[in-house]
Amino acid sequence: MSSTVLEPVVSRVRHGLAPWARICGIAVCALLTLGPVIWTVSTSLRTPADSADLPPEIVPTEPSADAYRAVFDKIDIWLYALNSTLVTALIAIGQMITAGLAGYAFARLDFRFKKPLFALVLATMMVPLQVTIVPVFLELKVLGLTDTLLALIIPAFPTAFGTFLMRQYFLGMPKDLGEAAMIDGAGPWRVFRSVYAPLAAPGLAIVGVLAFNYHWNEFFRPLILETSTENLTLPLGLVSLQGNLGTGSISVVLAGVVLSMIPAVAVFVVGQRPLREGITSAGVNR
Template sequence: MQKARIPHAGRRKVYRGFGLVLLIVIAAVFVLPILWTISTSLRTPAQSFDNPPQWIPLNPVWSNYSAVFQQVPLATFFLNSVFVTGAIVILQLITSTMSGYAFALVRFRGKGAVFAMVLATMMVPAQTTIIPIFILIRYLGLSDNLWSLVIPAVGGAFGTFLMRQYFLQMPSELAEAARVDGASNFQIFARIYAPIALPPMATLAVLNFSAYWNEFFRPLIFLQSTNNFTLPVGLVSLQGNFGTGSVSIVLAGVVIALIPSIAIFLLAQRYFVEGITAGSFR
């Protein structure tokens, strides 16, 4: 007896429905912890561990947010994070865009070997280089200084790779025509290629902002003064001695720290998606 075959259009709908359900489950895994964080930040500590949890507080405690500013110098932490993250994002955009252009469109001896060494640095864990970097920071007199977080992060292998993949898609005829007119490599980069590289630059900016805004490891090692703390390190003091602080106030601080990352992503979302897919058609 011959089995009934599902039409091609029907199979496509089944696969699409399965994919949609899978995406909803994955999205829930990422979104539910954030919703729980926001919900708990609006409850009293005694209500934080109710079982089952109350996802929508009936009597939200907004004073948890004001308590964050009262217990720690949050404005100072925020400005420190803005300076460190902003400086790293701007400098990495400059260095990664220029190096990506050079590896993609400039001919020089040993380009492949140099690019391979740059990529190899992505396989080295940050924990293995933290001691040499710390020694160099002390030698330069930058201990307990915000620049100790900025300078080691000026260049990035991932940013170089991302920008190189985008520039490889650009027609080389543009550069050749500009050279005929007497333009130098820097003029070609600055006037022709850089202006059309906004999508991957926005992607790199968003990824770097998210990574360095939430960075905890390096600030914990390099900074000692409270006035120099960034947000992730500074918010730890909300836990109190031996973790006796209010979990609601701690999570209120976490929610405040999340706002800039979410805002940056929403503002650059269109360019972010374009930049992520830019290097996939080579």
């Protein structure tokens, strides 16, 4: 059989395998991503005696909600959830405001040292949190804010990534809109508030959703800045479920983990549409 006859056959086989190869690749990635989550939910529904069985069962033979009841009995999860909700919501709102204002200033306003200042902002993204936590702690101590929820909220308002994201977002918007508003007598603040800020709502939604999900799961800063039990956030409060020297029940610990995941998943589901629209519109604008 000549090569000219084989070429169409090989081409059909290659095109037929390509979709299945992509589906298999996506399935493997999904399994690797969701595998730990499935194991966490499954183990949280087992009894403490069955939680350490090897190999672990994907579907518990006798599902039990005792581990979830134990979470509410062992820790004040409602207080910790309220603290986390308050902290993360205010941080998300604060970052949306600061990122929107800073991004607009770097994108649309002309002032001295704009480029060096923006480079300095981007450089802060390369500095690990562990390097800056001691100076931040000392400043908060001088201000009398240590061991308060404000110690977690106020230092998290500035966001280098959010500033960069919103600057790119504003650069993709037409200048004619702002120039037309200025011809009508609007100042820089009025142009931002009435013209560009409404158009930047998808980008601001991206900043808010990412900030909420990141700070909801934050552990390091609350560990350093909070000492009182009434000021603990949910990730830090769940540590007490491990018991002394990690002797707590695995199923109880994972039940607390599952409960802590619910608000973050809910925020992501609600914010998925503006997040997708913001990324898509940013790509179209660029």
